Amino acid sequence: xxxxxxxxxxxxxxxxxxxxxxxxxxxxxxxLPFLHIIAISLSSKHAVLSNLxxxxxxxxxxxxxxxxxxxxxxxxxxxxxxxxxxxxxxISMVMSICAAYPLTKENLKGRSAFMMLIVFTMFxxxxxxxxxxxxxxxxxxxxxxALIVPGMISAFNLIILRTFFTSIPASLEESAxxxxxxxxxxxxxxxxxxSLPVLATLSLFYAVSRWNGFMDALFxxxxxxxxxxxxxxxxxxxxxxxxDLTAQEGAAQVDVVPxxxxxxxxMFATTPILIVYPWLQRYFVSGVMIGAVKx
Amino acid sequence: MSRSSAQQxxxxxxxxxxxxxxxxxxxxxxxxxxxxxxxxxxxxxxxxMYGAAIAFQNYSIFQGVSGSEWVGFDNFRQLxxxxxxxxxxxxxLLLNFLDLxxxxxxxxxxALLLNELRVVWFKKVAQTILYLPxxxxxxxxxxxxxxxxxTNGGLVNNLIVxxxxxxxxFLTEKTIWVLVYLGTGIWHSAGWGTIIYxxxxxxxxxxxxxxAEVDGAGRxxxxxxxxxxxxxxxxxxxxxxxxxxxxxxxxxxxxxxGNPLVMDYAEVISTFxxxxxxxxxxxxxxxxxGLFQALVGLIFVVLANTIAKRFGEQxxx
Numbered sequence: 001x002x003x004x005x006x007x008x009x010x011x012x013x014x015x016x017x018x019x020x021x022x023x024x025x026x027x028x029x030x031x032l033p034f035l036h037i038i039a040i041s042l043s044s045k046h047a048v049l050s051n052l053x054x055x056x057x058x059x060x061x062x063x064x065x066x067x068x069x070x071x072x073x074x075x076x077x078x079x080x081x082x083x084x085x086x087x088x089x090x091i092s093m094v095m096s097i098c099a100a101y102p103l104t105k106e107n108l109k110g111r112s113a114f115m116m117l118i119v120f121t122m123f124x125x126x127x128x129x130x131x132x133x134x135x136x137x138x139x140x141x142x143x144x145x146a147l148i149v150p151g152m153i154s155a156f157n158l159i160i161l162r163t164f165f166t167s168i169p170a171s172l173e174e175s176a177x178x179x180x181x182x183x184x185x186x187x188x189x190x191x192x193x194x195s196l197p198v199l200a201t202l203s204l205f206y207a208v209s210r211w212n213g214f215m216d217a218l219f220x221x222x223x224x225x226x227x228x229x230x231x232x233x234x235x236x237x238x239x240x241x242x243x244d245l246t247a248q249e250g251a252a253q254v255d256v257v258p259x260x261x262x263x264x265x266x267m268f269a270t271t272p273i274l275i276v277y278p279w280l281q282r283y284f285v286s287g288v289m290i291g292a293v294k295x
Numbered sequence: 296m297s298r299s300s301a302q303q304x305x306x307x308x309x310x311x312x313x314x315x316x317x318x319x320x321x322x323x324x325x326x327x328x329x330x331x332x333x334x335x336x337x338x339x340x341x342x343x344m345y346g347a348a349i350a351f352q353n354y355s356i357f358q359g360v361s362g363s364e365w366v367g368f369d370n371f372r373q374l375x376x377x378x379x380x381x382x383x384x385x386x387x388l389l390l391n392f393l394d395l396x397x398x399x400x401x402x403x404x405x406a407l408l409l410n411e412l413r414v415v416w417f418k419k420v421a422q423t424i425l426y427l428p429x430x431x432x433x434x435x436x437x438x439x440x441x442x443x444x445x446t447n448g449g450l451v452n453n454l455i456v457x458x459x460x461x462x463x464x465f466l467t468e469k470t471i472w473v474l475v476y477l478g479t480g481i482w483h484s485a486g487w488g489t490i491i492y493x494x495x496x497x498x499x500x501x502x503x504x505x506x507a508e509v510d511g512a513g514r515x516x517x518x519x520x521x522x523x524x525x526x527x528x529x530x531x532x533x534x535x536x537x538x539x540x541x542x543x544x545x546x547x548x549x550x551x552x553g554n555p556l557v558m559d560y561a562e563v564i565s566t567f568x569x570x571x572x573x574x575x576x577x578x579x580x581x582x583x584x585g586l587f588q589a590l591v592g593l594i595f596v597v598l599a600n601t602i603a604k605r606f607g608e609q610x611x612x
Contacts, residue, residue, distance in 0.1 A: 015411075015514060016411075016412075016413055016414075019408055019411050019412060020412065020414065020417060022408060023405075023408055023409065023412065023417075023421050024421075026405065026421075026425065026485075026486075027420075027421055027424045027425065029482065030424050030425055030427060030428055030482065030486065031424060031427075032443075033439040033440075033442070033443055034439075036439075036442060036443065036450050037438075037439060037442055040442065048448075049448075051448050051453045054450060054453075095331060095332050095335065096332075098328040098329065098331060098332050099328075099329060099332035099333075101325070101328060102322075102325035102326070102328050102329050103329075105322070105325060107322075108322055108325055109322075114329065114333060117333070117336055117341075118336060121336060121340040121341075123539065123592070123593055123596050124344070124589050124592075124593050125340065125343065125344070125589060126340075126341075126342075126343025126344040126345070126346050126347040126585075126589075127343065127347055127568070127582055127585025127586060127588070127589060128546075128565070128568050128569065128572065128573075128581070128585055129346075129349070129568065129572040129573070129578050129581045129582040129585060130342075130343035130344075130345075130346030130347050130349065130582060130585075131339075131343045131346075132572070132573060133346055133349075133578070134338075134339070134342055134343055134346060137359075149339070150339050152335055152339075153332060153335055153336070182324055183322070183324040183325050183328075184324050184328070187328075208430050211432070212430070212431070212432030212433070212434075213432075214432065214433075214434055214547065215546050215547055215550075219569075219573060230432050230434050233432075233434050233435065233438075234434050234551075237434060237435075237437065237438040237441075259442070259448065262438060262442075263438075263442065266435050266438045266439070269432075269434075269435060270431065270435055273430050273431070277427065277430055278423065281422075281423055281426070285422070285490060
């Protein structure tokens with residue numbers, strides 16, 4: 001049936017089949033680790049330990065998920081991360097819009113100075129230790145604000161946004177001014193509604209970076225009650241991994257955390273992204289392209 | 296204020312006066328919008344640059360930057376005298392160069408392949424799946440890598456063993472670990488990287504292909520003489536950005552993928568700064584390392600951009 005529709009494409013040839021085969025193989029490589037981890041998380045302990053699980057679950061068993069969902073700290077971290085991600089994304093977007101819009105106004109005095117101030121930060125930074133000391137000095141250590149404020153604006157996202165705003169016809173804005181609209185009014189009523197794809201894209205970028213980020217949490221958060229999900233996951237997945245590797249000599253391999261629980265925890269932390277991602281895909285593709293065209 | 300009186304000065308300013316004359320009074324709202332972002336950049340980007348001065352100090356937490364004792368280049372001397380310094384810089388450069396060599400072409404090849412796909416639904420499904428790894432955190436990737444490549448019970452080694460071969464120490468043998476590190480990087484970013492090239496591809500004039508077809512060019516010839524030159528400037532810009540970051544290495548990937556057995560290759564600048572600075576509290580030494588990295592990185596960016604301009608490309612500024 002499928003080959004039937006393919007033949008209708010004019011000039012479908014062997015080359016096309018080969019290309020599809022190659023891309024198909026690459027797709028499989030992208031998916032394989034996920035399939036394997038899902039299979040492990042759903043298989044019985046016995047099947048996992050005797051290495052029977054490949055990409056299909058064996059002896060289906062939800063025990064690992066039961067343990068993950070009974071771990072109140074895991075659920076707490078997840079809830080915390082959701083709140084953190086939403087607030088971070090909102091704040092970042094507002095800040096980015098506030099910075100990007102004035103920078104599109106060619107007549108704005110000091111514009112190029114601000115632009116340079118911003119672009120320079122993309123190539124040079126004070127480094128990790130001074131940033132840490134700053135956060136410490138602002139007494140933000142062990143405070144969730146430390147995961148929001150220091151990374152509020154990404155210069156890269158800001159430039160994408162500015163590029164997009166620039167592409168909106170100036171005549172639209174000018175006619176709004178003639179009708180007595182203020183800058184802020186124009187921004188809210190005209191520019192933002194025309195920028196939905198890029199706004200969706202950048203929101204996704206900010207959200208994903210907050211959701212996946214753990215470097216700052218590792219530096220700034222020591223109170224286990226404030227662990228975001230990735231740091232919590234790090235404890236579950238990585239710490240036991242290191243003991244596994246070093247205890248590899250063979251003798252007493254005490255499995256602190258069974259493979260199944262690791263796998264289930266990984267799926268638990270990945271699922272929200274997997275759910276949101278397909279809905280936003282069409283936005284981010286067009287958004288990135290718009291930002292990229294003028295580089 | 297009535298509507299008409301509010302409109303009056305506005306009209307005269309936009310229409311009668313030259314646009315240049317717009318000043319503080321007209322644009323105060325724009326400046327208002329920018330106050331917080333500018334403050335952000337100054338506090339969180341420029342203050343740490345000032346804070347980097349502790350690289351030239353014997354920094355004491357209690358004295359702060361202004362009160363600590365200045366020691367000139369002592370921290371740098373101490374750093375350059377450490378054998379670990381050279382190892383860490385070597386690893387950073389090595390992993391980044393290998394990444395550049397292997398990971399840089401991957402999205403270009405993939406984008407060219409995607410561009411040749413003529414079955415629309417297949418192309419869409421492929422893109423969705425190929426972008427996915429980019430959205431997965433390094434912690435999770437670390438877990439996935441372990442599940443795939445562990446010597447006992449890793450999927451790949453299970454397959455190798457079931458074929459009657461000996462298990463490969465993917466994660467514990469240094470050189471093989473580097474390959475896993477590189478492969479993971481490609482897995483994570485190749486698909487996502489195609490976006491920018493696919494965007495560039497849409498900018499190529501379709502008439503060029505038609506003309507080439509009339510001249511009897513096949514698929515390969517069209518790809519070689521039209522498609523690739525068409526995305527050349529995008530490739531160059533991406534290459535400059537990569538070259539500029541040759542000294543900068545993300546923290547999360549080497550941190551998650553490294554383990555005690557491969558530290559000789561896995562310890563890079565960012566992880567070293569974390570361990571010597573935050574864990575061992577040698578703030579000044581670690582800052583000196585960070586500053587060294589930032590300065591060399593800056594030189595690389597400027598150099599790469601200058602070279603690109605020499606070759607008649609746009610560059611990034």
